[in-house]
Amino acid sequence: MGSKSRLLPWIFDTLNELxxxxxxxxxxxxxxxxxxxxxxxxxxxxxxxREIWTAEISGISA
Known part of the structure; x- marks a missing residue:
């Protein structure tokens, strides 16, 4: 998914008023x-x- 640092201004502007x-x-x-x-x-x-945790929880081999 990568760093969301570029989205921070949008996140702030969108959620600050809530x-x-x-x-x-x-x-x-x-x-x-x-x-x-x-x-x-x-x-x-x-x-x-982590992907391995979600695979384990859902019963899928990672």
Whole structure:
């Protein structure tokens, strides 16, 4: 998927006006999106979902 750093201005502009306290970032990778939300005073729950984990959960051989 790659770094989402180029999307940060769009993410900020799109979500800054919404009223929410927490965000889940299941593809946190470099953490740039999480840092953006922290700078917006939001609670961030971040995790990296890896292909091998999703394959194991769904019963598919990776």
């Amino acid at each position: 009223d929410f306290e927490s965000v889940l970032d299941p593809f946190s990778g470099t953490g740039c999106v999480g840092y953006l939300f922290k700078s917006m005073d939001r609670r961030v729950v971040a995790e990296v979902v």
